[in-house]
Amino acid sequence: MIKRLLTKIGAARCAGLFLLAVLLASCRREEITVYRVPKEKEPARVDTQPQIEWQTPPGWEEQAPSKMSLANFSVPGDAGRQAQLSVMTFPGEGASELSLVNIVRENAGLPPVSDEELAKLVETVNVGPASAKLVDLTGAMKASSNAAPNRILVAVFARGGTTWFFKLAGDAGVVTAQKQAFIGFLNSVTFVEPRGTRVRAAHFASTNAKRVPIAPDGDAGVSDNPLDKPSWDAPAGWREVPRTQMLLAKFLISSSDGKAEVTVSTFPGDAGGVLANVNRWRVQQLGLNAASESDLSQLMSSLDVPGGKAMLVDMSGRNQKTGEKSRLISVIVPREGQTWFYKLMGDPAVAGREKTAFIKFVQSVRYPNV
């Protein structure tokens, strides 16, 4: 009898356990996994990027190419004024001259032109062996850009399945003075036929003695070590605490009426842009509505810092982690291809009282390599 009962209990339990095991096994959740693998060999690619060679006019300075351009030059003028020349390509050809010119005009914020107007606007120039249309855009100005170039010359043409743009843009005086040099530069261009070999070659080659360093994958101008720490004078009463990953420094400010914290971080490039960062603070940290590009000018004020100007933003909302009232004061310092972020955030009373000290702190920063 006892044996029989045990068998029964065992059977029911076994069945239950089995069901549980199967349920658990089927509830495997997909999770983030981390593993190490041998590096993949760089896939050999047929190099189809067009290549050119040129003679740089005197005074022009070659700069590293970017992802968007094959070559860049800084063209200096009088009294610190300057212009910029960039060479860009897009795959494909076959568009009409009119549409090419209108693309350039549209990019410069100008209305499109008709066929009749086109003849007045363009002249023909030789870019090496190719014939190009040189478009003169006087008064071009991009509404969103702070440093608006006020004259643009663009030579545009299609060749070898590629549409080429040579753009000289900048101060009207410099562009006018350098127009002949620009045309001379265009004439000096020679095209190097793609070798078609399976190499990962540089996208351009210069005949100048001074070769432009080719940035890996076009990521030019990024500091090798963005964590080169600057030095600063932190106000008394700020307590430096161990920084977390990605922060250069962190300070805590505590007083009887609340607390606040100051963080310092830096990122290569524009770190996603000012608007994206301001909106991330507004939406994710303060629970405010996202600002538009036009709101930005009202939100930001300019701040003098060593070596240039910085942007200061001061906003109040509710801390999205604690739900309490919070004030965020931030200074964005764009500098030599890096963007530095200084942020003071905390109880409104503390943040308001520390604002002056915070600004002094930001102005006291001595950057590496200065």
Next chain:
Amino acid sequence: MFDRLFRFFSSLRLTVVLLAFGIVLVFVGTVAQADEGLYNAQSRYFKHWFVQGITMFGHHIPIGLPGGYLIGTLLLINLVVAHIKRFQLTTKKIGIQLTHAGVILLLVGQLTTDLFSRETQIRFSEGETRSYAESGMNYELAFITDADADTEEVVAIPARLLVKGAELKHEKLPFAVHVKHYWLNSDPSFRAPMMQNEPPVTTNGLARSFDFRPAAETKSMESKNVPTALIEIAAPGASLGTWVVSGWAGDDLMVEALRESFISRQKMGEEMAASIIGRLTEPQMVEVGGKQFAFVLRPARVYEPYSLTLLKATHSVYRGTDIPKDFRSRVRLENHRTGENREVEIFMNSPLRYGGQTFYQYQMVAGELARRAGQAPSSILQVVRNPSWLTPYAGCIMVAAGLVTQFMIHLVGFVSRRKTA
């Protein structure tokens, strides 16, 4: 309590009810494949515990049904408990016991196959080496950074976690990934400078050259869903920017399909197609704390401790026709752990079984086909991991042996009774 439970699970009535539900489920699940697609219907009806709402002939019917897992598991419990209840260790019943045990093995085997089996593919051209297989259906967002001179560290986020609004973090990533949009299926279009385009969704990386728009989820067996996501990468203190990641850029099969469509449908030259594809596959990177992270939405990968190198892909056809005669991949299998290094031929009905997996010859672009397409000969192997692949064979042998034994016992008994009479 135990008595009642025991009686319930061992009752023949339960068996009949479950079998009836099983018949209904198989019917409904089969009909639904026309509307929901084979993969979806199989997953929803047979690989779930419950089915919420069914589709019949284009109509949605809001009723619930027990799913394949529930019916299978209950049937299994029913059979096991009944087996225990009625078990008698006599030679007379040995055949029935064996048959029951065989059926139990079949059920358990099917369940474990469903739960633990995995199908992936290895795609390679002649001369290429692979130490991983890729999923044919699932994608992952992989962040890759150099670990040391020879190895790289991969943080793989399954695409199922990429839902709109999600914030994904991992201790190995010095930033968070905010998913702004996720489309299960998408179509790409090249942002030709000659065409009137809306501004790009973001000015970083891939989005500068390609637009993506959501597409209806495909349910057909011939096509697959290619996802695209808009993600923001945010380190503490600053947004690093917004990027588009897409299966169209990270899945070699889709990249090749797109290249072919540029050439054949859009009548582009090979050179221009290659140039546009170059922009599609240009690596996207973000640099944080001096470390570069490349990221790509690619087919989910499974790495193995060994590698296969495709030495030769042979695709022969019957003379004068396109009818395939033989698909054959000669591969080199290398395993540094065991020191193995040997050549294997994989062809139809002759798979390679290695490391708990089976490598079947699946598809191939070789011979005349590859020459016409201007490609290097390549091969696709279907890699199946099924830890319980032997159970159906063992189960069937046990059922057959049980039935034969039972029949022989009766036959011998009958014959001897006749003799006595």
